[in-house]
Each structure stands twice: as C-alpha cells, then as structure tokens.
Amino acid sequence: MESALTLNHFLFVSGVLFAVGLAGVLIRRNLIVIFMCLELMLAAANLTLVAFSRFNVQDGEPGYDGQVLLFFIITVAAAEVAVGLAIIVALFRSRETTDVTKINSMKF
Amino acid sequence: MTFLFYLFAAMALIGGVGVVVNKNPVSAAFAMILSFLGLAALFIQLNAYLVGILQILVYAGAIMVLFLFIIMLMNVEEEEKRKFPIVNALGGSGVAIAFAILLATVLKRSEIGNAGLPRLSVAEGPGNSDVHRIGELLFSHYWFPIQMVGILLLVATVGAVVLSKKQLK
Numbered sequence: 001m002e003s004a005l006t007l008n009h010f011l012f013v014s015g016v017l018f019a020v021g022l023a024g025v026l027i028r029r030n031l032i033v034i035f036m037c038l039e040l041m042l043a044a045a046n047l048t049l050v051a052f053s054r055f056n057v058q059d060g061e062p063g064y065d066g067q068v069l070l071f072f073i074i075t076v077a078a079a080e081v082a083v084g085l086a087i088i089v090a091l092f093r094s095r096e097t098t099d100v101t102k103i104n105s106m107k108f
Numbered sequence: 109m110t111f112l113f114y115l116f117a118a119m120a121l122i123g124g125v126g127v128v129v130n131k132n133p134v135s136a137a138f139a140m141i142l143s144f145l146g147l148a149a150l151f152i153q154l155n156a157y158l159v160g161i162l163q164i165l166v167y168a169g170a171i172m173v174l175f176l177f178i179i180m181l182m183n184v185e186e187e188e189k190r191k192f193p194i195v196n197a198l199g200g201s202g203v204a205i206a207f208a209i210l211l212a213t214v215l216k217r218s219e220i221g222n223a224g225l226p227r228l229s230v231a232e233g234p235g236n237s238d239v240h241r242i243g244e245l246l247f248s249h250y251w252f253p254i255q256m257v258g259i260l261l262l263v264a265t266v267g268a269v270v271l272s273k274k275q276l277k
Binding site for chain 1: 109110113117120121124125127128133136137140143144147150151154155156158159162163166167170171174175178179181182192193196197199200201203204205207208211212215216218220221222223224225226227228229238241242245246250253257260261263264265267268271272
C-alpha cells in the first residue's frame with residue numbers, strides 16, 4: 001500500500017507549530033507563558049528531526065542519528081526548564097510580577 | 109494512516125494555538141500537554157517509538173508538572189483580567205502567518221519533500237528495536253556528547269538549587 005504522506009506534511013506541521021510558538025512569544029506578556037511558547041518551538045523543531053530521520057532510510061533502517069540528536073535536545077530542554085523556572089521564581093520574589101512589560105530594567 | 113496524521117497534527121496545532129490564546133496560564137499549560145501528546149503520536153507514526161514515549165514522559169510529564177507548580181506561585185486572577193494589546197496580537201499573528209506562507213511556498217518546490225514514506229525492513233527480535241539501536245549509538249559513537257550531557261544536567265541541578273536560595277548574593 002503506497003502511503004500518501006510525504007516529508008512535506010511533517011515539515012509543514014512542524015513549521016506551523018514553530019510559527020505558533022513564535023507568535024506566542026511576541027503576543028503574550030506573561031513570562032511563564034512566553035517560556036512555555038519557547039518550549040513549544042523547541043518541540044516543533046524535534047518533529048523536523050524525527051521526520052528527516054524516518055525519511056532517510058538506509059538498508060531498510062531509519063537514520064538513527066536524528067533521533068539521538070533529539071534525545072540530546074530533550075535533555076537540554078529539561079535542564080533549560082529547570083534553570084529558567086528557577087530564574088523566574090527568583091525574579092518573582094524580588095519584583096512580585098511576571099509581566100515582561102514591568103520587568104524592563106536590569107537593576108532598580 | 110493519513111487520517112491519523114491529520115488527526116494528531118490538528119491536535120498538536122490546536123494545542124499550540126490554545127497556549128497562545130488562553131488567558132489563564134493553567135489552561136495554557138493543559139493546552140500545551142495536548143499539543144505534546146499530538147506531537148508524540150506523530151513521532152510514533154514515524155516509527156520513532158522511544159522518542160515518542162520520551163516526549164510524553166519528559167515534556168508532557170516532568171516539564172509541564174514543573175510549569176504547573178510555578179504557575180501556582182503567581183496570581184492567576186491578575187493575569188486573566190489583562191487584555192492582549194491589539195498591536196502585539198496583529199504583529200504576532202502576522203509574523204506567524206507570513207512564516208507559514210513562506211514555508212508552504214518553499215516546501216512546494218522542494219524535490220525531496222514530495223517523496224512518499226520509504227519502506228522499512230527492520231528484522232523483528234531483540235537487538236533490532238529502536239531503543240537498542242539508539243542505546244548502542246549513544247554509548248559508542250556519541251560517548252563524548254553523553255558525558256557532556258551528564259555534566260550539563262549536574263550544572264543545571266546546582267544552578268537551580270543556587271537560584272532558589274532565599275538571598276541571592
């Protein structure tokens with residue numbers, strides 16, 4: 001059975017999801033939601049890696065290098081979230097807000 | 109197969125839009141979990157079983173629980189009253205739509221992009237699962253990066269603990 005799905009389907013979904021995340025970063029003003037949109041962009045890029053890995057078949061096997069890279073990206077994302085949320089909590093303690101328009105100076 | 113692709117792609121995209129338009133950060137976090145589940149299903153459709161499960165465990169599980177914990181610390185009511193500035197909304201969605209149109213135009217012309225799914229002929233049995241293959245690669249060819257990732261996680265743990273101290277000096 002010939003499948004109608006092409007690489008473009010997956011790349012387009014990934015790109016649109018990335019664009020939605022980018023729009024979220026530009027539109028929202030809550031620091032935590034902006035951070036969530038950043039994670040969304042990172043996850044959207046993951047779909048590109050998996051799609052290229054699956055379409056790069058050699059000897060009947062997908063190219064696993066893309067999936068290994070994705071493994072590293074997931075690890076880095078987890079570390080990034082841990083540190084980023086700690087920074088947000090520290091910021092919230094000193095400023096009592098998560099609105100980015102109110103956090104516009106490095107020191108006050 | 110194609111129907112499932114559209115179903116889960118719609119799930120991922122609707123979740124993503126939900127993150128952007130939901131004023132309540134808790135609803136945004138749940139929309140994000142929906143989006144990650146859709147993405148994980150797409151991964152599994154692409155025969156990346158290990159990565160799909162990791163996506164659910166790490167992103168939808170660990171990371172989103174962390175986000176929800178932090179959201180508990182802040183004032184949700186204040187956030188719900190806030191309005192989106194019209195200029196930001198127009199600019200943000202304009203950038204996103206322009207990016208999507210650009211992507212569609214470029215992808216339509218790409219030659220490799222229009223190829224169908226290649227057939228896999230992976231033999232069944234132990235030693236042929238993708239978990240086994242990725243594990244083998246990680247601990248042979250990618251031995252150095254995985255050491256670095258270990259150090260990265262250690263540094264991130266120490267950094268998170270230091271940043272959570274009451275008094276930053």
